[in-house]
Amino acid sequence: MTAVTLGPEGTYSHRAATAIADGDEIDFRQSxxxxxxxxxxxxxxxxxxxIENSIEGSVTESLDALAEYDVAVVREIVTPIRHALLAQGPEFDTIASHSQALAQCRSYLDREYPDATLEAVASTAQGVEFAREDPSVAGIGHPDNASNGIEVLAEDIQDQDSNATRFFALAPAEERSKGGGKSTLVVYPNANYPGLLLELLEPFADRDINLTRVESRPSGQRLGDYVFHIDIEAGLYEARTKExxxxLEKLAEKGWVRRLGSYDTEHVVG
Ligand SMILES: O=C(O)C(=O)Cc1ccccc1
Incomplete structure (x- = not known):
């Protein structure tokens, strides 16, 4: 098996991938x-x-990609995120990291480095790479990224100690599983009338199925038109879920419903 995740080496996504990869080869992409x-x-x-962070909320690029491509979600990994400030030394004027990491450390950065330029880059490890090449740049990422001229200037700089991120492990669509305690659906009703969202959620409430997340994302078709991402605490194999x-499919007859798959939550220590 081979896996692919956000690079370069040392991102939080890489750490989550390593935790589930069973020694498989891991390749990297920039987005x-x-x-x-x-x-x-x-x-x-x-x-x-x-997919989602406890401080900053959804990774919108991930939700949009899951609405666009036909893939399966086969595992959910939840891991604590503890950020460090990493640089060659204290003389830097720019802090480069993933937009989520910059946002998760907003209070610390406002307090300690109010004059620094914040630069959103492809990943936390990419920011640390830039810091390794340039003493005027610092990165924010996992402290294990400190090596080859980079030191840890501060640890645990996230705004909440309980900072945690959910990751999805994806597989080709035909590997979709119906077994597991949670499932993810994406719904595009292609309609807009009073009570639509209420109607979309009623089939779950009526069958005592708990929702753990509802997110709306613009469909990109027209202003005010949305795709809904729904996580439920039930497996796709269950009769109540099928019903x-x-x-839901009847309500979304002008659009579509995608079943991304069922899975169990796995907690991995960062
Ligand atoms: O940039 C990374 O390291 C990522 O994997 C994305 C990310 C950024 C911040 C917290 C969790 C995941």
Whole structure:
């Protein structure tokens, strides 16, 4: 098996991929969309992408890629995120990291480095690479990225100690599993009328199925038109889930319903 995740080496996504990869070869891409594309094309057996953070919320590029490409979600990995400030030394004026990491450390950065320029780059490890090449740049990432001239200037700089991120392990669409305690669906109703969202959620409430997440993302078709991402606490194999999705499909007859798959949550210590 081969896996693909966000690079370069040392990203949080890489750490999550390593935790589930069983020694498999891991390849890297510069964006979440490129990872999902590689799995959809069958270039890799597994892809690991960040989905949601406890401080900053959804990784919108991931949600949009899951609505666009036909892939399966086969595992969910939750891991604590503890950020360090990494640089060649204290003389830097720019802090480069993934937009989620910059946002997760907003209070610390405002307090300690109010004059620094914040630069969003492809990943945390990419920011550390830039810091390795340039003493005027610092990165934010996992402290294990400190090596080859980079030191840890501060640890645990995230705004909340409980900072955690959910990652999905993706597989080609035909490997979709119906077994597991949770499932993810993407719904595009292609309609807009009073009570639509209420109607979309009723099939689950009526069958006592708990929702763990509802997110709306613009469909890109027109302003005010949305795709909904729904996580439920039930497996696709269950009769109540099948019935709820049949109701959902009737409501979304002008659009579509995609079952991304069922899985169990795995907690991995960072
Ligand atoms: O850039 C990384 O290291 C990633 O894997 C994305 C990310 C960024 C911040 C917290 C969790 C995941």
């Amino acid at each position: 979440v969309t490129a990872i999902v594309d590689a799995v959809a094309r069958g270039e890799h057996d597994r892809g690991v992408i960040p 709820a999705i049949e109701d």
